[in-house]
Amino acid sequence: MQQLSFKNRIASHYIVTTALLIFVVFFIIYSIVKFSVYSHVNNDITSEVDKHLSEIEIVGNTFHLIHKEEWKEREHNTLDVNPVFIQFVDENRNVIEKSPNLKKSSLIFNENNAENKLFDTKLADNSIRQIQVPIYQKTKIIGYIIIAMSLEDATMVLNNLFEVLLIVYPLILMVLFFIARFIAGRSIKPISSIITTSNIITKDNLTSRIPLPQNRDELYILSQTINNLLDRIETAIEREKQFTSDASHELRTPLTVIKGTLEVLIRKPRNPAEYEEKINFCVTEVDRLNHLVDQLLLLARFENQKQSLKIEKVYLNAIFLDTIARNSTAIQSKNITITTDFSRDYYIETDSYLFLIIVNNLISNALKYSNQNGKLTVHIKSVASRIECHIIDSGIGIPADDLENIFNQFYRSQSNAHPEIKGTGLGLSIVKRLCSLLTIDIAITSEENIGTRVVLSLFEADLK
Known part of the structure; x- marks a missing residue:
C-alpha cells in the first residue's frame, strides 16, 4: 500500500x-x-x-x-x-x-x-x-x-436544510483539503530544499548548504542544525584528508632514508662499527617518525574540540616550573641559564592539559634554538585584567620575512642554514591552534642572532 x-x-x-x-x-x-x-x-x-x-x-x-x-x-x-x-x-x-x-x-x-x-x-x-x-x-x-x-x-x-448541509458538507471538506494541502506544501517547502541539497552532497562535494527559510520557525532551526552538522562533517573529512596528506608527505622522507640506509648496509659485509652506526642512525629516524606521528595525531585530535574542553583553575607558576624541570636534560646539555620572574602567584581558568602542551612546545622550541651557554627567561605579569606570559630566549632568532609563516604546518625557518636542529615544523602550528581553541592571544617577535620573545595573553581566574 x-x-x-x-x-x-x-x-x-x-x-x-x-x-x-x-x-x-x-x-x-x-x-x-x-x-x-x-x-x-x-x-x-x-x-x-x-x-x-x-x-x-x-x-x-x-x-x-x-x-x-x-x-x-x-x-x-x-x-x-x-x-x-x-x-x-x-x-x-x-x-x-x-x-x-x-x-x-x-x-x-x-x-x-x-x-x-x-x-x-x-x-x-x-x-x-x-x-x-x-x-x-x-x-x-x-x-x-x-x-x-x-x-x-x-x-x-x-428537509431542505438537511439536504443543503448534506451537499455543502463534503464540498467544504474537499475545498478545505486542497487549501490545507496547498498551505502544507508551502509550509514544508524547505524540506524539499533539504532533500534536494542532501541528494547533491557527497564526500567530494561538501560545500553545498540548505537555504534557510525566511521565517525563523522549526524548519529554520532544522535547516540550521543540518547545516551545522554538514559543517562538522566537512571539517572532519577535511581534517582526515589533511592528516592523510600530511602523514604521507612527511613520513615518506624518513622512511625513504631508512630504506636507503638499510639497502646500503646489506650490499656487502661490513664491520660491527659500521653496522652499529647505521642501526643507530635508523633508530634516530624511527624516533623522529614517532615524534612526527604524535604531532600529527595531536593536530588531528584538537582540530575542533571546543565542546570537550575541561575548564578548571590552573596554577600558572607551577605549569612553567614543571615544564622547565621536564626539560632539564636539554638545559644542562646546552648549559642554559634559566630565569623565572613571578612577582606573585597567578591563576588562570583553562584546560590544563592543552595549556601544558602549549607551554611545553614553546619552552622546548626556545631551548632547541638557543645557543650554547644561552639564556631563557620566563616572566609573568598582570596587564589590566589579563595575564601576560613572556618566554624570552637568546637563540638564533627568526628572520622578519619568516615571521608571518611560522604558524604554518611543516614550515621551518632557516632549516637549511641550521640542518643540525631537527624538527617537524608542527610545534608552532599546534600552539596556534590550541591558543585559538582556548581563546589565548599569542604574539611572537624576534631578531636574528639576538633571540625570540613569545607573549601569551589570557584572562586571570577569579578566586573569590
Missing part, C-alpha cells in the same frame, strides 16, 4: 479534525433550526388551545362553541396556509364538533399520550403536531379539545 506524502498526511489529519468540527457545527445548526420551528408551532398550538377553551360554553355534561363563525376563519377552512385543525370530543371520544378543514377526516385521540402534551402524528398521511386538552365540569372531564397544526412546511424547511 502506497503511503501518503507528508503534505497529504498533514492535509488529511487537518481534514479529519475539521470534518468532526464542521459536523458538530452543522448538527448544532440543524438542531437549533428544528427547535425554533417546533417552538413556533408549539406556541401557535398553545395559543389556539387558550383561545378556544375560552370560547366554549359548558351546559351540564355537554359543551359547545359559543361563536360558530370561528369556523369561518381561513386557517380552519382551508389546507393551503397554516391550517389549524380543531376537534371536540366527549368523554367517550365521540366527535362532537370539528373544524371544516378536516372535512371527512378526524383527529385521532391518542390514548398513549398524556394530556396537555404535544406530539407528532399523522392526518391523511400528512405530518401534524397535535395536543389533546381535557374540558372539565368542575372536577369531572366531560370532553376534550384536540388541536393540531400541519408540519408540512416545517418538515419541508428541515
Whole structure:
C-alpha cells in the first residue's frame, strides 16, 4: 500500500479534525433550526388551545362553541396556509364538533399520550403536531379539545436544510483539503530544499548548504542544525584528508632514508662499527617518525574540540616550573641559564592539559634554538585584567620575512642554514591552534642572532 506524502498526511489529519468540527457545527445548526420551528408551532398550538377553551360554553355534561363563525376563519377552512385543525370530543371520544378543514377526516385521540402534551402524528398521511386538552365540569372531564397544526412546511424547511448541509458538507471538506494541502506544501517547502541539497552532497562535494527559510520557525532551526552538522562533517573529512596528506608527505622522507640506509648496509659485509652506526642512525629516524606521528595525531585530535574542553583553575607558576624541570636534560646539555620572574602567584581558568602542551612546545622550541651557554627567561605579569606570559630566549632568532609563516604546518625557518636542529615544523602550528581553541592571544617577535620573545595573553581566574 502506497503511503501518503507528508503534505497529504498533514492535509488529511487537518481534514479529519475539521470534518468532526464542521459536523458538530452543522448538527448544532440543524438542531437549533428544528427547535425554533417546533417552538413556533408549539406556541401557535398553545395559543389556539387558550383561545378556544375560552370560547366554549359548558351546559351540564355537554359543551359547545359559543361563536360558530370561528369556523369561518381561513386557517380552519382551508389546507393551503397554516391550517389549524380543531376537534371536540366527549368523554367517550365521540366527535362532537370539528373544524371544516378536516372535512371527512378526524383527529385521532391518542390514548398513549398524556394530556396537555404535544406530539407528532399523522392526518391523511400528512405530518401534524397535535395536543389533546381535557374540558372539565368542575372536577369531572366531560370532553376534550384536540388541536393540531400541519408540519408540512416545517418538515419541508428541515428537509431542505438537511439536504443543503448534506451537499455543502463534503464540498467544504474537499475545498478545505486542497487549501490545507496547498498551505502544507508551502509550509514544508524547505524540506524539499533539504532533500534536494542532501541528494547533491557527497564526500567530494561538501560545500553545498540548505537555504534557510525566511521565517525563523522549526524548519529554520532544522535547516540550521543540518547545516551545522554538514559543517562538522566537512571539517572532519577535511581534517582526515589533511592528516592523510600530511602523514604521507612527511613520513615518506624518513622512511625513504631508512630504506636507503638499510639497502646500503646489506650490499656487502661490513664491520660491527659500521653496522652499529647505521642501526643507530635508523633508530634516530624511527624516533623522529614517532615524534612526527604524535604531532600529527595531536593536530588531528584538537582540530575542533571546543565542546570537550575541561575548564578548571590552573596554577600558572607551577605549569612553567614543571615544564622547565621536564626539560632539564636539554638545559644542562646546552648549559642554559634559566630565569623565572613571578612577582606573585597567578591563576588562570583553562584546560590544563592543552595549556601544558602549549607551554611545553614553546619552552622546548626556545631551548632547541638557543645557543650554547644561552639564556631563557620566563616572566609573568598582570596587564589590566589579563595575564601576560613572556618566554624570552637568546637563540638564533627568526628572520622578519619568516615571521608571518611560522604558524604554518611543516614550515621551518632557516632549516637549511641550521640542518643540525631537527624538527617537524608542527610545534608552532599546534600552539596556534590550541591558543585559538582556548581563546589565548599569542604574539611572537624576534631578531636574528639576538633571540625570540613569545607573549601569551589570557584572562586571570577569579578566586573569590
